[in-house]
Amino acid sequence: MRYLFPAILGICGIAVLVSLGTWQLRRLQWKEGMLADIDARIAAAPVAVPATPDPEADRYLPVEAEGELSGEGLRVLASIKQIGAVHRFITTLETYDGRVLLVDLGYRDMISADASFPQGAVKVTGNLHWPDETDGFTPAPDGELWFARDVPAMAEALGAEPLLIVAREVRPGSSITPLPVSSEGIPNDHLGYAVTWFGLALVWLGMTLFLMWRIKRRTA
CATH class of the missing domain: 2.40.50 (OB fold (Dihydrolipoamide Acetyltransferase, E2P))
Structure with a gap:
């Protein structure tokens, strides 16, 4: 019975942290797909400038x-x-x-x-x-x-x-060097966030095991 509370606390904390890491992996997949779409759009064949371009629909x-x-x-x-x-x-x-x-x-x-x-x-x-x-x-x-x-x-x-x-x-060209649009400036830190959450889950597991070991030592 004395292990019940730390076990519940540990399981709940680990579940939350793992779910956050998993969510970031899903976000990573979504962001990589979005960046691939942007890269394909940027590299497509050029057309004439629309008469009334839309800042969202015609971006890139x-x-x-x-x-x-x-x-x-x-x-x-x-x-x-x-x-x-x-x-x-x-x-x-x-x-x-x-x-x-x-x-x-x-x-x-x-x-x-x-x-x-x-x-x-x-x-x-x-x-x-x-x-x-x-x-x-x-x-x-x-x-x-x-x-x-x-x-x-x-x-x-x-x-x-x-x-x-x-x-x-x-x-014709000039002494000004073109700096084309690219997807490089769009942040994609989801993998780093996922690693952080999973790392915290491991730390939480270690802390839970250590707490239960301390409880066992005190009651031995």
Whole structure:
């Protein structure tokens, strides 16, 4: 009888922790499927930019557009693994049918002395994206230097439609290196969470066994 309470406590705790770990494994399977779908969508054949794109339905949609780069735009402070701080270059493309579209051309590293924007006729291939990078702590823009990509605000500042083409190829090329959309930035930590929960279940089991051993020692 003296082992009943610690046994119930141990079984209940282990059951809860194992169920949490199992749930994270199910989430891992779901997230891997979602990432595979995103990767397939990103790599699909490009189409013309829709007349009225939807930020949810058309996210990551591969597109092509031709027109004239304005030679002006905004720089966004960003960071890239293995490279460090960079500037993203956001400009506008006036298409031959009269639309003005935002284009993320890519980046130059911070040591580059060239802060100019390309100008002239180009063909841009990339993906539509509406990145969610702003929060209450994001500083306000400092002139043409921004600290996050805010598509509606950038579109208003540059007189463009509220959509962003993140280029993966610009022909002809320039000194700006494309930084294409990918699924790498989407967090997928479910395996680590599952290992944590299962590890805690083992610790709980060890603590339960130790408690029962202590009870046995006291009553021996």
